[in-house]
Amino acid sequence: xxxxxxxxxxxxxxxxxxPVYATGIVEQPWDDYSAADHDVWRQLYERQRQxxxxxxxxxxxxxxxxxxMSPDRIPRFDELNRVLxxxxxxxxxxxxxxxxxxxxxxxxxxxxxxVSWWIRRPDQLDYIEEPDLFHDLFGHVPLLMIPAxxxxxxxxGKGGVKAHGLGAEALANLTRLxxxxxxxxxxxxxxxxxxxxxxxxxxxxxxIHCLESDAPNRIGFDLERIMRTRYRxxxxxxxxxxxxxxEQLMDATRPDFTPIYARLAQQGSIPAGSVLDTDAxxxxxxxxxxxxxxxx
Ligand code: PHE
Ligand code: FE
Numbered sequence: 137x138x139x140x141x142x143x144x145x146x147x148x149x150x151x152x153x154x155p156v157y158a159t160g161i162v163e164q165p166w167d168d169y170s171a172a173d174h175d176v177w178r179q180l181y182e183r184q185r186q187x188x189x190x191x192x193x194x195x196x197x198x199x200x201x202x203x204x205m206s207p208d209r210i211p212r213f214d215e216l217n218r219v220l221x222x223x224x225x226x227x228x229x230x231x232x233x234x235x236x237x238x239x240x241x242x243x244x245x246x247x248x249x250x251v252s253w254w255i256r257r258p259d260q261l262d263y264i265e266e267p268d269l270f271h272d273l274f275g276h277v278p279l280l281m282i283p284a285x286x287x288x289x290x291x292x293g294k295g296g297v298k299a300h301g302l303g304a305e306a307l308a309n310l311t312r313l314x315x316x317x318x319x320x321x322x323x324x325x326x327x328x329x330x331x332x333x334x335x336x337x338x339x340x341x342x343x344i345h346c347l348e349s350d351a352p353n354r355i356g357f358d359l360e361r362i363m364r365t366r367y368r369x370x371x372x373x374x375x376x377x378x379x380x381x382x383e384q385l386m387d388a389t390r391p392d393f394t395p396i397y398a399r400l401a402q403q404g405s406i407p408a409g410s411v412l413d414t415d416a417x418x419x420x421x422x423x424x425x426x427x428x429x430x431x432x
Contacts, residue, residue: 159239164213164230164253173255174209180261180270180338181207187343193323193330195382196337200278210255211273220277224286228277233266237307238300244293249280262340275334276318284382288389289318295393306397309363316362317385322346322354322378329354329378329418329426345372353409354378356416356428359388360396365406374409378418 185207188197203219205211217227229243231250243250251272256264264271279285292314299306319335329347336342346352353375355361362377379385411417416428 159235160231161250162230162232162253166210166212169210169255172258176255176258176261177210177270178207181205181274183261183340184274184337184343187340188331188337191331191343191347192337193325193332195282195323196278196330196332199281200274202281203278205273210269213251216273216277220280223281224283226280226286226289228273237296241293241296241300244289245297246293247286247290249276249289251277271334271338275338279318279332279334282382284386288382288386291386291389292318295389299393299397302394302397305401306393309397309400310393312363312365312367313359313389315367316365316375316377317357317379320346320367320373320376322376323382324378324380324426333376342372346376350420352376353411353415354418354426355411356418356430357384357388358415360400361406361412361415363396363400364403365410366408368408 185200202223203211203216205216213228213230220226220228224247226247226249228249228251230253232254233252234240235243235250240250249272252266252268255269280289292310296307296310299310317333319333321331321333323330323332331337331343331346336346349372352373355375355377357377357379365375368374406412416430418426418428421427
């Protein structure tokens, strides 16, 4: 396969040290994928599709089913784009890896989602530090087929451009929102808690951990609470936030965040694993049921 591109620099952020690659858009070098690359895709695709039945949200699974991805081969970006653009006006663009924040926000604000063109090695099936093609295509792209989520991602991009101009603290607040929704969000479906976050659906271990372990907190969505909550990049999350619907997410994030950032600047951040008195904590009820103290 094509050699992975060289790192240009390391960016120091809230997330620690993050490698940043060339910022340009690249053509997907589809003919250069090796049999081993296609096989990594097939193994991961089959494993996660099976695991996610009854764990990922119905909306996610349906959207993913509509994209025309198959285990047989790494999807072609141009084929996915035909389906995606017709559905919600989003397109995917090939990139070398993580982009500088402002470039990333500007893509989202224009309904373009950057996708790493390269796929992880066979010894990295269970864990990879950086977003590769599997995480991006399998995890993120299906959500862009869902109209409410597609709008949320664009609004996030526009909000990101604005936060970038306001400074590092505003940006840290906004990045936490992305982390706890887009990457690690849970949703309360009519028949129980389900996964929609891309960082979870592309990980075998976390797909099980986030729903079946008693270790993490599962807390009802609260915008300012999320914006104050630190997060882990090197282990499973200690806290997941649960939305009721993508419409709820849109409505809660519609207000101008500028005064919120100003208010939060006066408050401290919250450790990743804390539970506050004001949190709506989900407990496993009888059978498969989940409830908070606020539920009747
Ligand atoms: N309303 C936010 C702002 O004013 C923009 C935003 C929307 C951010 C949705 C995140 C998600 O900055
Ligand atoms: Fe991601």
